Amino acid sequence: MEEKRRIVKLIEGVKKELSRFNIPYVTEVSEKTRDPFRVLVSCLLSLRTKDEVTARASQRLFQMADTPEKLSSLPVKTIERLIYPVGFYRVKAKTIKAICRELVKRYNSRVPDTVEELVKLKGVGRKTATLVVSMGYGRPAICVDTHVHRITNRWGIVSTGSPHQTELSLYRVVPERYWIELNTLLVAFGQNVCKPISPHCSECGVRRYCPQIGVGKKR
Ligand code: SF4
Known part of the structure; x- marks a missing residue:
């Protein structure tokens, strides 16, 4: 053939x-919200974590803060508490807060829409970046x-x-x-x-x- x-x-x-x-939780987030920010944060939470745990943690977190401004103003301890028990929750809480700060400071609170820009954010690898571009922005990647x-x-x-x-x-x-x-x-x-x-x-x-x-x- x-x-x-x-x-x-x-x-x-x-x-x-x-x-x-x-279907994977991040796909569900993308289909329901079409929000690159939520796709980015849920993808970061999902690394080395079961989907059900990611889903509950993301929902708790987004109820409290669903934009880079709101999330960057939460104390790290609060983020830790909201996302527990995702894998490496302490590291992830710090990473997510730092990324949100960068988004506010350098990107006018908008998630970049290219892999090249996304991987400049500390803690964002190629896998997360391509997921944000494809699932978050609906662009071919x-x-x-x-x-x-x-x-x-x-x-x-x-x-x-x-x-x-x-x-x-x-x-x-x-x-x-x-x-x-x-x-x-x-x-x-x-x-x-x-x-x-x-x-x-x-x-x-x-x-x-x-x-x-x-x-x-x-x-
Ligand atoms: S389970 Fe995977 S390796 Fe096995 S036949 Fe199907 S696609 Fe191939």
Whole structure:
């Protein structure tokens, strides 16, 4: 099968299965609010944290402060209390406050809309930046996290050693119409089917298009 067609079959196949899975919380925030600031803060909270915990912490935090001005004026201790028990809540409270200050001071309280500007904020990596651009602003960008990196390598549509390389390779092979949603699709798929260890290949809807590269033990 022609490679371009195979890639479309893989992505469309995952899309068909999506209704069976919970969608990632940050996607929900993006769909409900269309607010880049909320997407940025919930993404920072979600790192190394379960989705349910991120959801509750974000809601508590946004009830108290939903703009960079309001959030930057909260004491760090208050932010810690509101976001507990997300992973690394102390570090995240400090980071979020510092980012909000920067946004107020340097960006007129507006979240930047390019990856290049976003990564200048201390604590914002490429993954968060591409998520804000794609989910927050609805602009074509591919957010590559551990799920996107692992699955696209298993599919053999990239052959890369780091998420950044994966992102650059994916821009060349994935049709642009899928760039924004690719992260949502593969996070949900990666949490439920194509898991890091022992993926559920025998009941996977896209197995006929997948060469299972690097997969050892599987179910
Ligand atoms: S066949 Fe296995 S490795 Fe391939 S996408 Fe499905 S679960 Fe992942």
